[in-house]
Amino acid sequence: MGIIIKNVNRVLFNNELQLCQIRISNGVISEIGQKVRQSNEDVIIDGKEHIISPGFIDVHVHLREPGGEAKETIETGTNAAAKGGYTTICAMPNTNPVPDNKKTLEAIYERMNQTAKVNVLPYASITKGLKGEELSNMKELKDAGAFAFTDDGVGIQTADQMLQAMEDAASLDLALVAHCEDNSLIHSGVMHEGVTSKRMHLKGIPSVCESVQIARDVLLAEATGCHYHVCHVSTKESVRVIRDAKRAGIRVTAEVTPHHLLLNESDIKESNSNYKMNPPLRTKADQQALLTGLLDGTIDFIATDHAPHTEEEKGRGMKEAPFGIVGLETAFSLLYTHFVQTNIVTLRQLLDWLSFKPAQVFGMEVGSLKIGAKANLTLLDITKEWHIDKTTFLSKGRNTPFDKWKVTGKPVLTIVEGEIVFEEDYYV
CATH class of the missing domain: 2.30.40.10 (Urease, subunit C, domain 1)
Structure with a gap:
């Protein structure tokens, strides 16, 4: 049958x-x-x-389980993914406990096998406990089934630690996936440092907070030969650095989110924490640079950074609420409406950015519509x-x-x- x-x-x-x-x-x-x-x-x-399209792939999803089941579970998150057209998603490691060892990663796999409605590939952490102090045993984690390595939510703060992590990842031929943020430049910011933060009298996060770490990392990737992937690019300077790195033959890839393509800081009219995400919504010029980077291949594909929180947490306002928005169930419709229907991109381009391109970048045996797939x-x-x-x-x-x-x-x-x-x- x-x-x-x-x-x-x-x-x-x-x-x-x-x-x-x-x-x-x-x-x-x-x-x-x-x-x-x-x-x-x-x-x-x-x-x-x-x-009919190849099933969508999202390499940047927060499922929260274990430890954050009030926000999301593997079951609810993968149900949302299926509703959004996603057939493969990659789960970030900011859980409790963190998958920084074989036992925890195997336990997460066991839970996924029990309740996941779509294919889930789990990340392992770069550092133990996501603390940025001691590197995880990447060899052990690869053997246990780690998809790639990331400390998403936290940037790796020292060049020496990033260099060692890239050397380890390169030796295993797995990607190192980076949330790029220099903590010394955050200054307790809650949104982009610009006209809106000044109008709302809120502390801002400067663009250079992201781009300066990418600039450091692409040179480290060149030195190690590591596949370096940049999460949720948000600034025009970051796009420029990545473009230059690709032209230099450095093995760097990048993703952009639907919300950074669709919104900018001027869309924040009041203290509504549903507009609070990290990286934050930047300027209109940044927004245009992201689209240009996607169109010219500097940015490789689209990922949602689906980050669910409870209503109580998000009800605390811009100052106190956690960063993050959900995206799995809205991504295709928003992108199709605002980019395909307006003739900015073709349907084929959009489907490639949601399926074929992420599969190609990470060497997945999915993302195609052909006999034998x-x-x-x-x-x-x-x-x-x-x-x-x-x-x-x-x-x-x-x-x-x-x-x-x-x-x-x-x-x-x-x-x-x-x-x-x-x-x-x-x-x-």
């Missing part, structure tokens, strides 16, 4: 649509064509001329108009600045290795 998806459009490299059928056998795409073979036992899915697929209704409603989120997190935004386009069916893990009610 197999699954046959009929009457679907795939997006070709020239952005043209091609109506086709797809057959899934044993969790793998076994046929793609105008007409595929069919038996009486097959399950038939009518694609209704919607768009795992059947990780997302069906997209690009005509559906709707309003984002945070009360309907499957994530525990409701912390989004996009509540009530009108958008077009929606994932309506998500398949992970041949299993349907999400169906939109109106589509069924």
